[in-house]
Amino acid sequence: MLDKLSSTLRKVTDRVANAVFLDKNLVDSLVRDLQRALIEADVNVGLVMEISKKLREEAMSERLKGVEKKEHVIKLLHDELIRILGKSRELVLGKKETWMMVGLYGAGKTTTIGKLAAYYSKRGRKVCAVGLDVHRPAAPEQLKQVCKKVGVECFISPKEKDPLKIWKSYEKEIKKYNLVLVDTAGRDALDDELVEEIKKISKVVKASESFLVMAADIGQAAKKQAQTFKDSANISGVIITRMDSTAKAGGALTACYESDVGVVFIGTGEKPSDLESFDPEAFLSRLLGMGDLKSLMEKIHSVMDKKEIERQQKKLQEGKFTLRDLQTQLGSMEGLGSMDKIMGMIPGLGKVKDKIGEGKIEEQQAKVQKWKHAINSMTEEEIENPVVLEKQTSRIQRIAHGSGCSTSEIRMLIKQWKMLSEMMKEQGKMMEGKMDQKTMMKMARKFGKKMRF
Ligand SMILES: Nc1nc2c(ncn2[C@@H]2O[C@H](COP(=O)(O)OP(=O)(O)O)[C@@H](O)[C@H]2O)c(=O)[nH]1
Ligand SMILES: [Mg+2]
Structure with missing residues (x-):
């Protein structure tokens, strides 16, 4: 769905x-x-x-x-x-309810009666159905089968062509039930004849609800249909069927909002149990998973812990960014997966990302793995103050040896750290003066261009 x-x-x-x-x-x-x-x-x-x-x-x-x-x-x-x-419209059922299903041919009226009968019998209602579709010869038999399946009494008169007479002939028996579901005939389109018929039946059966049954696959056409039935046949709610068989159900649902008639149920399959009362909040929750x-x-x-943000901002303001911070960033990002994300998290890199190809990202990912090994081979002093590395090439050789990197890879790491650290410092300065997001982005772009890939 x-x-x-x-x-x-x-x-x-x-x-x-x-x-x-x-x-x-x-x-x-x-x-x-x-x-x-x-x-x-x-x-x-x-x-x-x-x-x-x-x-x-x-x-x-x-x-x-x-x-x-x-x-x-x-x-x-x-x-x-x-x-x-x-x-959402909550249905509050009184002691005695008579619900009429109205709608065009094949909308799902008869099937829905079976579903509603099952739904409310399970909830302790004494339910029966009355077949007033006198237009399709097979209609009474279909209703009978549907009701039999769910174990609900069904009143039909296959030979009678006047729906009002059918109702009258069962009126006494119907009184014993407290939820009466009335099946009516459809047409290809809502014409005067159908409107007249609905009005007459509604008056005689004293319908407490008239539900317009529409199939979800009609999409936005539902708007006009709901509007016309509302204006001429005084419907009190809509039941949308076949939600399961179309990707266009958004049209029918929102059409009901536009014509200001509430959806009360949705049909989600052909089985009697495939009926749900419609609640926008719950429905959206499910869409969003x-x-x-x-x-x-x-x-x-959970993605961005508030405290962590504050801690990082404080660091920025102090203008401190060590290789340890770089390592933490790389490490904590690993859980999130790809380099793609890591780059998005480090200001400036997100922009660069769009300009480089997929293969490049993988290459970069491998490089980051090496960086992590390299940082692990460093002393505390070197991590906190990487400047010492620039001064003593012997240190670089040692780290390269210990981490399986080349010396030029270590130099590249230091270069990248320097760049990031400068950027952080500048950001930190600006943050004291409450840098806005626009300026931050400008900064990120400026440094992003300088990054080497
Ligand atoms: N997939 C699916 N089919 C449905 C649903 N509701 C009704 N149908 C099918 O739609 C067709 C027409 O239904 P029917 O109840 O006879 O429509 P009516 O002419 O309005 O009484 C039948 O084949 C039903 O099985 C639904 O929620 N999902
Ligand atoms: Mg029918």
């Missing part, structure tokens, strides 16, 4: 959570991915653009920074998606 949208949403939230800076390139690419996935799920382009605009503005605003900003962007995305999924918004927020924090 909406697998593609689901995987994109997961990817987008992951990328926001993992990003150190939400820079323009990243935001642009995230918004592009999101747009593509939403449009593929058949969400109205207008809605997609609306969400994109809000996200972009929030992500690029200078008002919030760091973790706070990431939280804000994720929350905004979450809230916007909830918004377009519509309001998370428990709820809170766990999403925790994810952001």
Whole structure:
């Protein structure tokens, strides 16, 4: 069910959570991915653009920074998606309920009656179904089979062509049930005849709910359908079926938000148990593959621990950056996997990354492994104050020997450290004067260009 949208949403939230800076390139690419996935799920382009605009503005605003900003962007995305999924409508069942299924041919009305019957019998309701589809000759028999499967009483009159007469003939027996599900006839389109029929039946059966049943695969056409049925047949909610058989279910769901009718159930398969009450919050959680918004927020924090950020910022302000720090960075990043990520985390390298090819990244990854070995072969003094290495070539030879690197590789490591340390110092200076993100990015770019690959 909406697998593609689901995987994109997961990817987008992951990328926001993992990003150190939400820079323009990243935001642009995230918004592009999101747009593509939403449009593929058949969400109205207008809605997609609306969400994109809000996200972009929030992500690029200078008002919030760091973790706070990431939280804000994720929350905004979450809230916007909830918004377009519509309001949830909890059904509170009274002592006696009569629910009518209305909709076009093949929408899933009869199948849904079986599902609802199973759903509410299990929850202690005394359920029966009444077949008032007098248009399709096979309809009464189909309803009978559906009801038999779930062990629910079914009232049909296959020869009678007047739905009201059928109802009247069973009226007394129906009184014994406290949830009566009424199956009605469809048409190819909503015409005057169907409207008349729905209105008449609704009045006679005293329907407490009239649910419009629509198949998810009609996509955005659901908007017009929901609107027309709402205006002419006074529907009280929508049931969307065949959620399992289309990638375009986003269209039908958001269409209901646009025409302001709540989705009460979704059908997710052909079996009687394939019915779920619809709750936008729970539905989105499942798409995102998370428990709820809170766990999403925790994810952001787990990637970048607040204390660690503060510790690093303090170090920057002091203008200290030793080989130990470089090692810690490299080490802690190892858990996250690829060099790709490491480069994204070290300011400036993220930019360079785009300009170099895949093979190069692997090459660089191997180099980083060597650096780590090299740092392990150094003395405490050398790690804390790498300048001594530049002065004494014998030290470099010793380290090269101990770590299986060449002396030029060790020299390269020192050069890279120097570059990073200079950059950190400069950043540190600027941070005292509360450097904003833009300046930080400018700095990163400047140094990024200087990095050698
Ligand atoms: N995959 C899938 N098929 C469904 C679902 N609901 C209904 N169907 C199928 O849709 C077709 C039409 O359903 P039916 O109940 O006869 O529609 P009606 O004309 O509105 O009464 C049948 O083949 C059902 O098996 C669903 O949630 N998932
Ligand atoms: Mg039917």
